[in-house]
Amino acid sequence: MKERIRIASGQGFWGDLLTAPYDQVTRGEVEYLVMDYLAEVTMSILQKQRGKNPALGYARDLVPLMEQLLPLLVKKNIRVVTNGGGVNPLACRDAIFAAAGKMGISGLSIGVVLGDDILGRLEDLRSHGMLLKNMETGEDLGAVMDRVMSANVYFGAAPIVEALGRGARIVITGRTTDTGLTLAPMMHEFGWKAGDWDRLAAGTVAGHILECGGQASGGNFSADWRAVPDLAHIGFPIAEAFPDGRVVITKHAGTGGLISVQTVKEQLLYEIGNPAEYITPDCIADFTTIQVSPDGPDRVLVAGVKGRAATDSYKVSMSYLDGYTAAGTLTYAWPDALEKGRAADGILRRRMQDLGLRFEEVRTEFLGYNSCHGPLAVPPEEVNEVVVRIGVRGKDFDAVERFGKEIAPLILTGPPSVTGFAGGRPKPSEVVAYWPALLPKSAVHPEVVVETV
Amino acid sequence: MKIRLLDIAHARSGDKGDTANVGVIARRPEYYPVLVKYLTAERVKTHFAGIALGPVERFELPNLGALNFLLHEALGGGGTRSLKNDAQGKTLGSAMLRMELDIKEQLIVGGEDDV
Numbered sequence: 001m002k003e004r005i006r007i008a009s010g011q012g013f014w015g016d017l018l019t020a021p022y023d024q025v026t027r028g029e030v031e032y033l034v035m036d037y038l039a040e041v042t043m044s045i046l047q048k049q050r051g052k053n054p055a056l057g058y059a060r061d062l063v064p065l066m067e068q069l070l071p072l073l074v075k076k077n078i079r080v081v082t083n084g085g086g087v088n089p090l091a092c093r094d095a096i097f098a099a100a101g102k103m104g105i106s107g108l109s110i111g112v113v114l115g116d117d118i119l120g121r122l123e124d125l126r127s128h129g130m131l132l133k134n135m136e137t138g139e140d141l142g143a144v145m146d147r148v149m150s151a152n153v154y155f156g157a158a159p160i161v162e163a164l165g166r167g168a169r170i171v172i173t174g175r176t177t178d179t180g181l182t183l184a185p186m187m188h189e190f191g192w193k194a195g196d197w198d199r200l201a202a203g204t205v206a207g208h209i210l211e212c213g214g215q216a217s218g219g220n221f222s223a224d225w226r227a228v229p230d231l232a233h234i235g236f237p238i239a240e241a242f243p244d245g246r247v248v249i250t251k252h253a254g255t256g257g258l259i260s261v262q263t264v265k266e267q268l269l270y271e272i273g274n275p276a277e278y279i280t281p282d283c284i285a286d287f288t289t290i291q292v293s294p295d296g297p298d299r300v301l302v303a304g305v306k307g308r309a310a311t312d313s314y315k316v317s318m319s320y321l322d323g324y325t326a327a328g329t330l331t332y333a334w335p336d337a338l339e340k341g342r343a344a345d346g347i348l349r350r351r352m353q354d355l356g357l358r359f360e361e362v363r364t365e366f367l368g369y370n371s372c373h374g375p376l377a378v379p380p381e382e383v384n385e386v387v388v389r390i391g392v393r394g395k396d397f398d399a400v401e402r403f404g405k406e407i408a409p410l411i412l413t414g415p416p417s418v419t420g421f422a423g424g425r426p427k428p429s430e431v432v433a434y435w436p437a438l439l440p441k442s443a444v445h446p447e448v449v450v451e452t453v
Numbered sequence: 454m455k456i457r458l459l460d461i462a463h464a465r466s467g468d469k470g471d472t473a474n475v476g477v478i479a480r481r482p483e484y485y486p487v488l489v490k491y492l493t494a495e496r497v498k499t500h501f502a503g504i505a506l507g508p509v510e511r512f513e514l515p516n517l518g519a520l521n522f523l524l525h526e527a528l529g530g531g532g533t534r535s536l537k538n539d540a541q542g543k544t545l546g547s548a549m550l551r552m553e554l555d556i557k558e559q560l561i562v563g564g565e566d567d568v
Contacts, residue, residue: 041533222546223463261568265517269476271467275512275521288514325536363536371538373548375503391536432533434470
């Protein structure tokens with residue numbers, strides 16, 4: 001057994017800093033590179049892409065990235081774990097195999113985790129009494145069944161551990177928990193199993209710290225953002241994991257950013273609910289037991305984590321179409337910028353009323369004044385300029401589209417000193433609503449495929 | 454004495470559907486009991502009037518000197534449904550730190566954080 005492994009966070013979301021994975025494998029030594037690509041809304045986008053082209057439906061950025069990294073990964077013996085397979089992990093694998101082939105790399109083992117996509121099984125599951133009720137509202141899925149665009153089970157670390165155990169150098173999954181990507185290498189290397197709840201919880205906590213990339217290493221740091229050096233060259237976080245469950249969060253020497261007790265604490269508090277029960281498919285981690293302490297420059301020790309047995313359910317994330325939105329902006333300049341913006345909003349609303357356009361919601365915000373803090377914002381005595389942002393949402397596509405045609409006319413038929421309409425008419429976007437549900441673990445089984453080419 | 458939450462705490466916020474979470478972390482160990490005492494769920498609900506339309510829940514993390522708040526119905530429907538510029542509640546952490554507290558305790562505020 002290794003005495004220590006280093007797991008590097010390469011992407012915190014699809015669209016993250018493109019240079020980060022390369023830096024993680026070249027600026028110092030690591031054994032694993034983990035990359036999270038999937039937000040809740042991403043799965044529906046990928047389903048749409050696969051609908052148009054059966055060879056798509058995964059995070060396409062992964063392929064050029066692997067072309068760049070593969071020689072280094074092979075040379076340095078670094079393994080990759082990513083959920084960038086989206087709704088088509090096999091196509092993602094084949095694209096990477098093709099890239100490897102072009103570069104003359106052979107003997108590459110790629111593992112794929114399948115089975116999370118249950119879009120085609122919804123009727124069947126429901127007919128067997130698994131109703132997939134909305135776990136937040138209690139509503140029956142039947143209400144939106146004909147509009148469901150994607151349905152994926154969140155798998156945990158276990159299938160990734162199996163793929164690593166069968167020799168995969170790259171593991172590509174679909175909907176896997178962000179934390180499972182980081183926990184899996186620890187389970188594989190240290191032999192942690194279901195039952196080792198404290199250690200599984202420790203690995204899960206490490207995964208939570210890594211899953212948002214630079215947000216643990218000085219990005220979006222509220223305590224003292226001015227004190228963070230060289231964010232232009234931010235080093236993404238690395239988890240140095242030990243067999244007993246201790247983890248040191250650090251980054252490569254010479255990179256920018258900051259790892260401190262405060263940066264780690266901020267990330268620990270990010271997007272959590274009840275801290276005593278952070279529920280994953282692998283375990284329940286108790287965040288009220290985590291001890292963080294300084295361990296030298298840009299090093300923070302995370303220890304003492306307690307965990308409990310996992311539940312017998314998987315979380316299911318579904319998306320469904322629920323109408324349309326559009327939003328347009330106009331910029332008003334001094335004098336009386338805010339007053340003119342309010343007047344423009346009034347004129348627009350009156351015109352929409354005259355046209356008989358009805359929406360579920362019309363929302364007006366003034367960027368530069370209140371779009372972030374709403375009623376908490378202190379009214380300014382004078383603003384140099386303000387961006388008026390008006391958005392509508394409704395089920396009627398035509399009404400939402402018609403709204404988009406009412407913004408530009410305000411330039412010549414509203415208050416003066418107005419600009420900032422370069423983007424054309426606002427187009428309706430689909431509302432992709434989120435439907436979380438629970439499914440017994442016995443109803444679905446991850447399938448692991450490892451192939452060497 | 455009157456203090457701004459910004460002076461004794463830092464914060465990070467994010468989203469889960471239409472619920473925002475705001476984590477508030479004491480800048481010094483001696484500030485944490487003050488947070489526990491004064492930064493109640495009721496106080497936070499009042500502070501976010503017009504923003505958090507649903508209930509506010511509070512959880513304590515004494516190990517981190519931190520409190521976690523869940524602000525329900527705070528994101529205009531959340532996700533792609535929300536018409537808010539800040540649909541993910543990323544700036545609600547700093548909105549929290551605007552709060553002024555009137556406290557009985559005498560605290561030394563300013564200088565380096567101590568964690």
